[in-house]
Amino acid sequence: xxxEYVLTLLDVLGIESMAVRIIDIAKDVKLPIxxxxxxxxxxxxxxxxxxxxxxxxxxxxxxxxNILARGLKGGKTQTIGIVWSLKGFHTPVDLVQNIAFxxxxxxxxxxISDSFCxxxxxxxILLDYAQRGVDAVVVQMVPGMPIHICLRHLSYFRAMVFxxxxxxxxxxxxxxVNRDRAIHDLVDQFIKxxxxxxxxxxxxxxxxxxxxxxxxxxxxxxxxxGDDFVIPYQSHKVKELPDICWNLLESRFADQIPFDALFCxxxxxxxxxxxxxMARGRxxxxxxxxxxxxxSIFSKYLSPSLASIDRCDDEVAEVIEKILFNRLENPNLAPxxxxxxxxxxxxxxxx
Amino acid sequence: xxxEYVLTLLDVLGIESMAVRIIDIAKDVKLPIxxxxxxxxxxxxxxxxxxxxxxxxxxxxxxxxNILARGLKGGKTQTIGIVWSLKGFHTPVDLVQNIAFxxxxxxxxxxISDSFCxxxxxxxILLDYAQRGVDAVVVQMVPGMPIHICLRHLSYFRAMVFxxxxxxxxxxxxxxVNRDRAIHDLVDQFIKxxxxxxxxxxxxxxxxxxxxxxxxxxxxxxxxxGDDFVIPYQSHKVKELPDICWNLLESRFADQIPFDALFCxxxxxxxxxxxxxMARGRxxxxxxxxxxxxxSIFSKYLSPSLASIDRCDDEVAEVIEKILFNRLENPNLAPxxxxxxxxxxxxxxxx
DNA sequence: GTGAAAGCGCTAACAT
DNA sequence: ATGTTAGCGCTTTCAC
Numbered sequence: 001x002x003x004e005y006v007l008t009l010l011d012v013l014g015i016e017s018m019a020v021r022i023i024d025i026a027k028d029v030k031l032p033i034x035x036x037x038x039x040x041x042x043x044x045x046x047x048x049x050x051x052x053x054x055x056x057x058x059x060x061x062x063x064x065x066n067i068l069a070r071g072l073k074g075g076k077t078q079t080i081g082i083v084w085s086l087k088g089f090h091t092p093v094d095l096v097q098n099i100a101f102x103x104x105x106x107x108x109x110x111x112i113s114d115s116f117c118x119x120x121x122x123x124x125i126l127l128d129y130a131q132r133g134v135d136a137v138v139v140q141m142v143p144g145m146p147i148h149i150c151l152r153h154l155s156y157f158r159a160m161v162f163x164x165x166x167x168x169x170x171x172x173x174x175x176x177v178n179r180d181r182a183i184h185d186l187v188d189q190f191i192k193x194x195x196x197x198x199x200x201x202x203x204x205x206x207x208x209x210x211x212x213x214x215x216x217x218x219x220x221x222x223x224x225x226g227d228d229f230v231i232p233y234q235s236h237k238v239k240e241l242p243d244i245c246w247n248l249l250e251s252r253f254a255d256q257i258p259f260d261a262l263f264c265x266x267x268x269x270x271x272x273x274x275x276x277x278m279a280r281g282r283x284x285x286x287x288x289x290x291x292x293x294x295x296s297i298f299s300k301y302l303s304p305s306l307a308s309i310d311r312c313d314d315e316v317a318e319v320i321e322k323i324l325f326n327r328l329e330n331p332n333l334a335p336x337x338x339x340x341x342x343x344x345x346x347x348x349x350x351x
Numbered sequence: 352x353x354x355e356y357v358l359t360l361l362d363v364l365g366i367e368s369m370a371v372r373i374i375d376i377a378k379d380v381k382l383p384i385x386x387x388x389x390x391x392x393x394x395x396x397x398x399x400x401x402x403x404x405x406x407x408x409x410x411x412x413x414x415x416x417n418i419l420a421r422g423l424k425g426g427k428t429q430t431i432g433i434v435w436s437l438k439g440f441h442t443p444v445d446l447v448q449n450i451a452f453x454x455x456x457x458x459x460x461x462x463i464s465d466s467f468c469x470x471x472x473x474x475x476i477l478l479d480y481a482q483r484g485v486d487a488v489v490v491q492m493v494p495g496m497p498i499h500i501c502l503r504h505l506s507y508f509r510a511m512v513f514x515x516x517x518x519x520x521x522x523x524x525x526x527x528v529n530r531d532r533a534i535h536d537l538v539d540q541f542i543k544x545x546x547x548x549x550x551x552x553x554x555x556x557x558x559x560x561x562x563x564x565x566x567x568x569x570x571x572x573x574x575x576x577g578d579d580f581v582i583p584y585q586s587h588k589v590k591e592l593p594d595i596c597w598n599l600l601e602s603r604f605a606d607q608i609p610f611d612a613l614f615c616x617x618x619x620x621x622x623x624x625x626x627x628x629m630a631r632g633r634x635x636x637x638x639x640x641x642x643x644x645x646x647s648i649f650s651k652y653l654s655p656s657l658a659s660i661d662r663c664d665d666e667v668a669e670v671i672e673k674i675l676f677n678r679l680e681n682p683n684l685a686p687x688x689x690x691x692x693x694x695x696x697x698x699x700x701x702x
Numbered sequence: 703g704t705g706a707a708a709g710c711g712c713t714a715a716c717a718t
Numbered sequence: 719a720t721g722t723t724a725g726c727g728c729t730t731t732c733a734c
Contacts (some may be wrong), residue, residue: 072710422712
């Protein structure tokens, strides 16, 4: 900062700019530093009188422990780190905000870093968190990501919660957020309403999350669905996603529309499909059924209302928080595993 | 963590779980700690040979400085804090992600905290950041928020960038993101297309951001617009927003629709308005023109395409980052102020 | 029950 | 040019 300016300003405001330390309290109450520290840490050995005196002084002076110093000695830093794929449209950023919010309510502060779905990036982030004395981390596990990248950092953190889409075989704390059930349900809905050629429009990777269960379920119903049922898109920049999808539909289905149902990787893409199909005089869901993903708040109010898949972010955030703090409070607990299946939400567009 | 399990696991993986310290390098190269530290800090006094030796050793051992120890001594922690109103739908969470992303690219880590638009909460967060040796903070300033709440913490941080919607009179680094121009433009568009009663549907607070410029501009055009032109909504939970708005329209305009244009606080609310109006047989934009807010990626693909206001998040994030790191690199710079006006984006729904 | 003192890992001022 | 040393603020062990 512009030092002179700041000093002047602080002067004008009459602000004391030094942080209060334990030693300041010690001087105030005329006791040794360790006594003050111990009392502030709720050491029960001290008399009520002393305790009260110290607490009052701390309150009076506005004492706040220096987290850096605490952490340096191996103490808790009241910090949790969240490693997530934030860029790219397939990702539930709301969920991250939710977790951060929960954590903040507990008096913790969170670091949020973009994993870029890249093993090396995750490794660097975890190393970085370790240097900072981060107490615990939440790591989104993308299918195909080697988990040992993360496990090697296990000893640096008091807790480590993984959020994969399929159960990890390792005995670690994990909240599995699985799409299979929801995708089965939506395919069943397509079948029930007589669809013969349901397509899927999603990013190509990771295949196992959406494409595989979709095609599998179609095959289960006797529809020989292969990669010709997949309309893959690349989404480097979220902003370009709608245009990319529009162009994809234009170029690939200029002559005819071979599908009678379409599962879109996100609700926003479903909106593009709506417009594209309507421009061709197709009726939704009569001619083509549509299902989106994420159950965005607007989906219910599209015309027709858009069926979607609910990731259950609130519940997931809640469970993550629970498991995380359980572990922090009780380090010797057996590893926890909770599965939260996403839910298919029927609406008009699904037929 | 489950200690036994972790130890076994680490054992199996053959992982060395101790962090490498300067002293480890010092032992490795048989030099005093300070020499190693100095060299690692790019002290130019040392010979090439020594320098190389130390650097190689650091690389070999995978040395990473302990940020806590560095910060404790008053050094940089490579951390920036972001204080923003995250809950509540009026807020550009994307922007926060953008900033965090930029910061990460620079090798910094970010803390993100929800300000709840509350002075006391902000105060606590800044105190907390100060305890953690956070290098710099970015603070969203909501109109009406007393800035001295923040200024009193000025001396704790190496940089402090404010993001208000109107210029702050104080000489501080600030990126002003202003709506006035965009709202003027959209009102002018309404007038140009002959609208007589344009309404606005937004949260009641802060009035000065959207409602005031909207009504002012209408009055400028000779339309005596007052609070009867405002349809205020409360949005405690984002998820409930569409239903709340729907019910609001239902109950307030059961008999007749008095407006021929509607400016919605977010694009999602515009979607609700679309459906509600269409259900009543109204044509958009012929009967009622609609403009949303945020220029969400789907707006262009609604039917009709939705006019909106672009917050220019990317540009804002970029400027914030630039000012922030300018200040960190050059503490004696004069305070910077940049204004980035939002932009009205015309599309079919605006008529 | 109370208090002195030894670090945590790093930085930087200060000797040599 | 190179090396010594005194902390930063807190925690925790161990004397008293």
